[in-house]
Amino acid sequence: MAERAAWVSFWVALLVLGLKALAYLLTGSVALLSDALESTVNVAAALAALLAIRLAQKPPDETHPFGHTKAEYFSAVLEGVLVVVAALLIAKEALPRLLRPVPLEGLGPGLGVSLLAAGVNALLAYHLLKEGRRHRSPALTADGYHVFSDVLTSLGVLAGVGLAGLTGFWLLDPLLAILVAGNILLMGFRLVRQSVGGLMDEGLSPAEVSRIRKTIAEALGGRALEVHDLKTRKAGNRAFLEFHLVVPGSMTVEEAHRLCDELERALEESFPGLAVTIHVEPESERKR
Incomplete structure (x- = not known):
């Protein structure tokens, strides 16, 4: 301990x-x-x-x-x-x-x-x-x-x-x-x-953010359109992550929820203790 x-x-x-x-x-x-x-x-x-x-x-x-x-x-x-x-x-x-x-x-x-x-x-x-x-x-x-x-x-x-x-x-x-x-x-x-x-809620290091982005990309496997507004912060021995996930308009709420669960599990395996918040958005919110 x-x-x-x-x-x-x-x-x-x-x-x-x-x-x-x-x-x-x-x-x-x-x-x-x-x-x-x-x-x-x-x-x-x-x-x-x-x-x-x-x-x-x-x-x-x-x-x-x-x-x-x-x-x-x-x-x-x-x-x-x-x-x-x-x-x-x-x-x-x-x-x-x-x-x-x-x-x-x-x-x-x-x-x-x-x-x-x-x-x-x-x-x-x-x-x-x-x-x-x-x-x-x-x-x-x-x-x-x-x-x-x-x-x-x-x-x-x-x-x-x-x-x-x-x-x-x-x-x-x-x-x-x-x-x-x-x-x-x-x-x-x-x-x-x-x-x-x-x-002052300083974010994770560039290397750690890069690992997070790589983990998200591998877990998605092309099933989402975009990830944007990714933010991180540290608080003692914990780290927090939030981002917006843009999904196709044809994806149901249940499918989007399942996809988010998969993302959270993948991130937890790579970053134990990471608290993840995902905002699911429709195709119209795509930024690029």
Whole structure:
């Protein structure tokens, strides 16, 4: 279940945060502190994703006849905003060190703990992305990509701090922190952009629309005159499709209804969970 994956994300995020905080306390590295601050976002985002997924699973009701699936987008928007806040906090800590670099201590144990945290995060990112695709969950997918970017950031920070320890060039520490802040700032804007697209009823990708048109054409087999005004939209883990189907004037209502049933079955096989609405029109409505 998507909710189980969200719970895993939350508890693992807490563990990783503890490991990264320990790495910072052992070394005093502002770059490792930036890595730990990003993990506080992971914890908050995992909790938001869990709450959103639980709400999104509620069945349709009188006031929400299409369900509650868009709730997941609010989680992803919140995660993007939290990432931006973390980037600003990191910059606040790192900028003074640019003027007054500080030698670091305890790098061996600190980097070892941080490497362990990165390994745990890598396993979590793989799990979240797999479950996000499986359940078509924007919240899990956003969380997975966020955690994966955190892994890349951690590896970069580890390499840089290690290099600073070997060379004594301590300015690398705040420079890395600033780079981490810039990277997660871009990630936050990207998450917000994707989530706002879902809230604004953004359509499916051109590749997915092309597959839908191909499925419709194959299922019709020349029995209809035209398909036009095809529209799609996404809402959480669900996708919606509607189009107008122009049929010959000689086709009876029963025949048109049977044809629509065949189309819906074909589309359901190609796109599980796709909600389809078909408007049947007479030959006089043909547009070309």
